[in-house]
Amino acid sequence: MVDSVPVGRRERKKAATRTAILDAATALFLDRGFDAVTVREIADKADVTPKTVFTHFPHKEALVFSDEGERHERLIAAVRDRAPGTSISEALKAHYLAEITALKTEPQSRILALMDGTPSLIDYAEKMWLRHEDALIATLTEEFGLDEPSEEIRFYVRFALQIQLMAVREADPESSVAAGFRFLDQGWAHHSEGRRE
Numbered sequence: 001m002v003d004s005v006p007v008g009r010r011e012r013k014k015a016a017t018r019t020a021i022l023d024a025a026t027a028l029f030l031d032r033g034f035d036a037v038t039v040r041e042i043a044d045k046a047d048v049t050p051k052t053v054f055t056h057f058p059h060k061e062a063l064v065f066s067d068e069g070e071r072h073e074r075l076i077a078a079v080r081d082r083a084p085g086t087s088i089s090e091a092l093k094a095h096y097l098a099e100i101t102a103l104k105t106e107p108q109s110r111i112l113a114l115m116d117g118t119p120s121l122i123d124y125a126e127k128m129w130l131r132h133e134d135a136l137i138a139t140l141t142e143e144f145g146l147d148e149p150s151e152e153i154r155f156y157v158r159f160a161l162q163i164q165l166m167a168v169r170e171a172d173p174e175s176s177v178a179a180g181f182r183f184l185d186q187g188w189a190h191h192s193e194g195r196r197e
Contacts, residue, residue: 018056018066020046025063030110034064034118061124064111068128074099075132079139088140089160089181096164100173126165133157159184 024045028037039060043050057063078095079088103112115121136157141149163180170176 014056017046017048017052021048021053021056022063022066026107026111029064029114034060034114034121059124061121064114064121065125065128071099072132072135076135076139079136080143088156089185092160092163093177093181096167096177097174099164100168100177103168129165130161133161136161156184 021042025037025042028042028045039050039053042063043053046053053063057066062068075095078091082088082091102108115125137149137153140153140157141147144150144153146153160181163177163184167173167176167180
């Protein structure tokens with residue numbers, strides 16, 4: 001019991017340091033742009049060393065996407081905890097639209113604007129999003145009672161994740177998400193029926 005006090009204090013100090021680094025980075029990025037800010041400047045503003053910054057955030061880009069773990073959990077939970085009778089596609093569709101709506105509110109909208117002008121952040125965000133692929137495949141494999149994921153599950157997950165990446169940049173994300181899942185669920189053969197001369 002005695003040992004739990006210092007551990008709690010240590011965890012609180014780590015959380016406070018992390019918050020200070022994030023606040024400093026966000027302020028500098030929004031003021032001057034991502035590429036114009038160095039890790040040294042972030043460390044100075046947060047009153048820590050550059051080494052401490054990298055202890056909490058392995059890459060400079062990770063400072064912009066500090067909620068990656070939470071986004072991962074929300075994605076998996078959207079499928080795993082969906083209401084009875086709700087299809088996987090319906091659950092993902094609703095989840096994507098909720099996430100895109102949240103991105104348009106403060107302070108996320110400012111981060112989205114920062115990303116639009118920074119190709120390295122767009123690239124990092126896309127790679128980060130696709131890192132959820134294995135976990136989502138595992139969730140569906142378990143749901144279907146399989147020992148190994150089928151090719152269909154692998155393809156479904158890969159394409160389903162791409163829908164969100166495309167829709168977030170569209171003027172009408174709801175229409176894009178709907179079109180993406182309609183195409184994914186019905187397939188190209190259905191879409192192209194009657195379109196050939």
